[in-house]
Amino acid sequence: MTLLPQKKTNSPQSEPLNLASFDDRAAITAHIRQLCPYLDDEDMTISATRGHKNMALARLSEIDPENYGKTRNHIGGKVTRLSPYIRHGVLSLADIRDVIMSKVKIRDGEKLIQQMAWREYWQRLYRVNPEIIWQDAEDYKTGFSAQDYADDLPEDIAKGRTGVSCIDAFIGELLEQGTMHNHARLYVAAYICHWRRIKWQAGARFFLSHLLDGDPASNNLSWQWVASTFSHKPYYYNLENVQTFSPDTLDTSQENNAVLMGTYEEVYVRLFPNLPTPE
Numbered sequence: 001m002t003l004l005p006q007k008k009t010n011s012p013q014s015e016p017l018n019l020a021s022f023d024d025r026a027a028i029t030a031h032i033r034q035l036c037p038y039l040d041d042e043d044m045t046i047s048a049t050r051g052h053k054n055m056a057l058a059r060l061s062e063i064d065p066e067n068y069g070k071t072r073n074h075i076g077g078k079v080t081r082l083s084p085y086i087r088h089g090v091l092s093l094a095d096i097r098d099v100i101m102s103k104v105k106i107r108d109g110e111k112l113i114q115q116m117a118w119r120e121y122w123q124r125l126y127r128v129n130p131e132i133i134w135q136d137a138e139d140y141k142t143g144f145s146a147q148d149y150a151d152d153l154p155e156d157i158a159k160g161r162t163g164v165s166c167i168d169a170f171i172g173e174l175l176e177q178g179t180m181h182n183h184a185r186l187y188v189a190a191y192i193c194h195w196r197r198i199k200w201q202a203g204a205r206f207f208l209s210h211l212l213d214g215d216p217a218s219n220n221l222s223w224q225w226v227a228s229t230f231s232h233k234p235y236y237y238n239l240e241n242v243q244t245f246s247p248d249t250l251d252t253s254q255e256n257n258a259v260l261m262g263t264y265e266e267v268y269v270r271l272f273p274n275l276p277t278p279e
């Protein structure tokens with residue numbers, strides 16, 4: 001969208017938005033509200049993620065590759081939060097690799113470099129096989145076929161009001177901040193595909209319309225990996241796993257997350273009743 005600061009011109013269509021002409025973020029918000037009166041308060045939440053190369057470089061200087069390897073699966077772990085800058089071309093993977101190598105020995109930076117390699121891998125797959133971005137790469141390995149899955153995302157998921165407390169908190173962050181930790185993405189994607197039996201494409205569309213790092217290759221191929229249309233088995237989890245990797249501030253109580261409860265075997269049998277019981 002092309003937006004103009006009204007204080008500089010009366011002709012909103014004539015020049016692109018110049019952020020520097022606003023005194024602060026509140027002034028930008030007020031301007032956007034004026035241009036888009038149909039947006040309600042929920043739509044007007046401004047993400048804490050800030051644009052600009054300086055912001056990206058500041059965040060890059062703070063990365064902690066050694067602790068990244070040890071804590072990255074924890075929702076409050078030392079992840080870089082660089083993905084929006086990578087996605088929009090503000091930082092390259094080579095920029096980040098150079099900073100990693102300047103901070104630690106290759107052995108201690110390995111995990112972070114590996115994760116960036118996943119991004120590159122998805123990009124290359126997309127380039128070679130553009131058709132698998134929206135089509136099932138393979139059949140589901142869940143004991144169900146594609147027609148057993150719903151086409152559309154129900155409103156309770158789209159609004160983050162499923163009644164499953166941790167899932168709603170993760171979706172809330174997506175809606176308000178445009179971000180979500182990798183482990184939370186896995187939890188929410190599996191909840192949508194396997195607990196609710198909705199096509200991964202509906203979930204992928206939902207994520208892409210809110211993520212600041214929304215990227216068809218990383219997003220859709222990760223969704224297919226969770227769904228099992230691009231992996232040999234479905235990804236699933238149980239409440240105990242969420243409790244292990246979540247901070248105390250997240251409500252992971254049994255009473256508010258009942259559908260996620262059970263041993264791995266119990267959850268598996270519940271989600272995939274047509275598959276043989278795992279040994």
Ligand SMILES: Cc1cc2nc3c(=O)[nH]c(=O)nc-3n(C[C@H](O)[C@H](O)[C@H](O)COP(=O)(O)OP(=O)(O)OC[C@H]3O[C@@H](n4cnc5c(N)ncnc54)[C@H](O)[C@@H]3O)c2cc1C
Nearest residue numbers: 079080081082083115116119182185213214215218219222
């Ligand atoms: C269902 C699902 C949807 C996803 N959708 C997107 C998306 O739209 N855009 C996107 O950039 N990533 C996506 N990812 C991958 C990953 O969740 C994000 O890249 C990561 O959470 C971004 O946070 P970060 O920058 O703190 O990552 P860090 O953990 O600090 O990793 C550093 C960088 O490595 C890359 N990276 C890390 N993990 C992965 C991964 N599993 N796959 C691909 N690249 C990775 C990213 O560029 C990331 O910025 C998705 C994952 C899942 C499971």
